[in-house]
Amino acid sequence: MIKTDITKSKFEQAKAHLAGGVASSLRASMKPAPLYAESAKGARLRDVDGNEYIDYLLAYGPLILGHAHDGLTESIVKAMRQGYTYGLQHDGEIELADLLTEILPCADKVALSGSGTEAVMLALRLSRAHTGKRKVVRFHGHYHGWSDSIFTSFPSAGLAQNDAGSDGASIVPGTAGQSENSLEDIILLPWNDPKVLEETLRAHAADIAAVISEPVMCNSGCIQPKEGYLELMRQLTTELGIVLILDEVITGFRLSLGGAHGRFGIKPDLVTIGKAMGGGIAISAVAGNAELMKLIDDSTVSHLGTLNGNCVSTAAALATLRELAKDNGSVYEKMEQLFITLASGIRELMKKHNLPGVVNQIGPVFHMMFIDAEEVTDFETFNKKDGAKYAKFAEIMLDEGILIRPNGLWYISTVHGQDEIDQTLQAIDRSLARLN
Known part of the structure; x- marks a missing residue:
């Protein structure tokens, strides 16, 4: 006992x-x-x-x-001895960005952030700025962080137990205190239902900026996509001018070094990554194609964060990813x-x-x-x-x-x-x- x-x-x-x-x-x-x-x-x-x-x-x-982990610890300590964070640029940012674009199939460029929630927020902003549209399709049982604009009721231990409404007409916030208007741009659908997905995207394509999905529904049953489902999602979003975001905060660097999208052979426009990337040190990122990421290059989309890409987090990510890539x-x-x-x-x-x-x-x-x-x-x-x-x-x-x-x-x-x-x-x- x-x-x-x-x-x-x-x-x-x-x-x-x-x-x-x-x-x-x-x-x-x-x-x-x-x-x-x-x-x-x-x-x-x-x-x-x-x-x-x-x-x-x-x-x-x-x-x-x-x-x-000894190697990870040594890398973190070495980085800390040179300074925790500068509010300036350093080689670790360059090295990590280069490495991520090498190992993630969808990545032309990356933007570093501190948490999965922050990465999702940035991916949604990029999608809306790129398309000029507002609506976002997300799915029952998926978790994309706790920001007001995406956090819907999520039946699971320790979280709200409300019914979010399978038709997307009645969307329940994930917590008390969310803005009443925060989820107005969300369309909530059942996942793994190709018919509903296609009907919704075709009916509302003029308003939909992005579809965001976990490639595997890890938080709610570790449910895998049905055969052809992610491929259909990719086909429809490409055809209809909708940004496809795969949220790989959980699956990134866990299902394979190239994430779930590398394992499944799907190339999203944007991917959010975190958790395993830092081996226990807080870091996240958005990776994606050059056309979307140039919105940060030309300052159309502001990407802010005091500790983004700090020395400790980039050192941890580099050490973790290099360890995973061995042999x-x-x-x-x-x-x-x-x-x-x-x-x-x-x-x-x-x-x-x-x-x-x-x-x-x-x-x-x-x-x-x-x-x-x-x-x-x-x-x-x-x-x-x-x-x-x-x-x-x-x-x-x-x-x-x-x-x-x-x-x-x-x-x-x-x-x-x-x-x-x-x-x-x-x-x-x-x-x-x-x-x-």
């Missing part, structure tokens, strides 16, 4: 002056209490009560090299094979314990859910999952020494190995027995 006395005490202490007791609202959903970390190395994390965990949370995705990106095959093994093992254990469920896995990411369905290939089905049961499972897994997200999304890093997978499957076996 894990100890949580110090963690619970610190949470109470934090609530005195830290709003919500946590620095990001999503973290408050962890049970029995939001965990307080003391240290971490590799695939494992130690909390303030002395409990050790195999970590599949990985800071909600960024830690693709694991915790406290022709061989770490991707390793991570994927380990997660195929883990996902297959979980499916077998669910059968063993007579618990209906689905594990959707692609590359080094998967979503596990308890649901009475053979498969989950759309957001409507995903919403039928037993979220309360999974949250309880995540709490039991914590007690078994495994750290996972309460919503079902799992990540793996380059430093996880077969020993961690074996120990995790043993812990899952015990946890499922306790869940029953």
